[in-house]
Amino acid sequence: MNEPLRKCRICGLEAWTEKELEYFSKFKESKYGRDTLCKKCKNQLCKKSEDKIKLKALQKLSRDGFPRCLVCGFSDDIRFLQIDHIKNDGNKDLTSGGKRYKGKDIYRKILNMPIEEARSKYQVLCAFHNWAKRFGKTGAEYKVIVLESPEGDD
Numbered sequence: 001m002n003e004p005l006r007k008c009r010i011c012g013l014e015a016w017t018e019k020e021l022e023y024f025s026k027f028k029e030s031k032y033g034r035d036t037l038c039k040k041c042k043n044q045l046c047k048k049s050e051d052k053i054k055l056k057a058l059q060k061l062s063r064d065g066f067p068r069c070l071v072c073g074f075s076d077d078i079r080f081l082q083i084d085h086i087k088n089d090g091n092k093d094l095t096s097g098g099k100r101y102k103g104k105d106i107y108r109k110i111l112n113m114p115i116e117e118a119r120s121k122y123q124v125l126c127a128f129h130n131w132a133k134r135f136g137k138t139g140a141e142y143k144v145i146v147l148e149s150p151e152g153d154d
């Protein structure tokens with residue numbers, strides 16, 4: 001074997017054995033059921049506990065489990081990453097109580113959804129590109145950009 005089982009996308013920490021996989025938290029959509037980020041980097045990304053559910057939702061929407069803006073690739077701080085309704089139908093995306101989803105509710109919804117459905121409805125954009133899309137730029141322009149997965153990592 002000349003490739004590690006998992007390699008942290010931020011610090012480069014590698015896991016070559018089952019035991020070393022312990023440095024990576026469980027993530028069922030990812031290879032070997034482990035995250036693409038090591039626990040330490042993940043904790044740094046999620047400074048508050050409510051960030052954890054957001055990070056999970058962002059990871060679910062990102063093809064290789066690495067949360068970043070679909071347009072520019074920004075990934076440094078999840079506070080600046082936002083969930084975007086691909087078809088701009090956020091107003092129709094209502095809770096059973098008739099309210100618009102926001103914050104934690106939408107992250108929960110995404111986490112409870114089948115992955116294909118979630119990815120067909122939502123995408124991850126940085127705050128800048130999310131606003132850029134709302135002001136003038138059409139959603140279609142960004143919709144065609146497909147996240148690359150350099151390591152073929154699913």
Ligand SMILES: [Zn+2]
Nearest residue numbers: 008011038041
């Ligand atoms: Zn790391």
Ligand SMILES: [Zn+2]
Nearest residue numbers: 069072126129
């Ligand atoms: Zn961006």
